Amino acid sequence: KAGVTQTPRYLIKTRGQQVTLSCSPISGHRSVSWYQQTPGQGLQFLFEYFSETQRNKGNFPGRFSGRQFSNSRSEMNVSTLELGDSALYLCASRSSGGTGELFFGEGSRLTVL
Amino acid sequence: QKEVEQDPGPLSVPEGAIVSLNCTYSNSAFQYFMWYRQYSRKGPELLMYTYSSGNKEDGRFTAQVDKSSKYISLFIRDSQPSDSATYLCAMDTGTASKLTFGTGTRLQVTL
Numbered sequence: 001k002a003g004v005t006q007t008p009r010y011l012i013k014t015r016g017q018q019v020t021l022s023c024s025p026i027s028g029h030r031s032v033s034w035y036q037q038t039p040g041q042g043l044q045f046l047f048e049y050f051s052e053t054q055r056n057k058g059n060f061p062g063r064f065s066g067r068q069f070s071n072s073r074s075e076m077n078v079s080t081l082e083l084g085d086s087a088l089y090l091c092a093s094r095s096s097g098g099t100g101e102l103f104f105g106e107g108s109r110l111t112v113l
Numbered sequence: 114q115k116e117v118e119q120d121p122g123p124l125s126v127p128e129g130a131i132v133s134l135n136c137t138y139s140n141s142a143f144q145y146f147m148w149y150r151q152y153s154r155k156g157p158e159l160l161m162y163t164y165s166s167g168n169k170e171d172g173r174f175t176a177q178v179d180k181s182s183k184y185i186s187l188f189i190r191d192s193q194p195s196d197s198a199t200y201l202c203a204m205d206t207g208t209a210s211k212l213t214f215g216t217g218t219r220l221q222v223t224l
Contacts, residue, residue, distance in 0.1 A: 044214040104156035
């Protein structure tokens, strides 16, 4: 069974640009969550999508947005990039509505110059 | 104060040692408790998933949950150099559809 797949794995952007990250969940998983990981803050929840609907959102500015498609694949977008957005962005999927185990992808490492 | 507190380490132990990793939490609504292992430049990998208080064993790993004390532990027996990684505890209320993570403990197992 294939795991969670994230693309791209690495990317470099400059301040003010925007970026789109993609996540394909484990087959059959309908819930997709996004987390930001930085050395100082650890893993912080961005948002979760279930059946194309955003079910929960963390405390991030509106520059961070996401969506989920009918095949459960998800994208997140960060607009007007800031230096502080440099981080590992992790996508995770789980099988049941809200209490299933969470499985992570390997992440997309974003560097903002 | 953070909802989940975890000593960042680093923790260095010799091969074969028993390792104890711990987290405390303040939110009594947490019902599900997980331990993840994260190797450098990789995503977190689920190690243990528990719901109730008590112990759960899987090979060399034992997860322990004490809800009355709001304290969870992960024990690693016969530690190996391949166990060198960052260990993250995570918790879930079951209704918020998100996990709250500790900051992670970096473990180094030396030969």
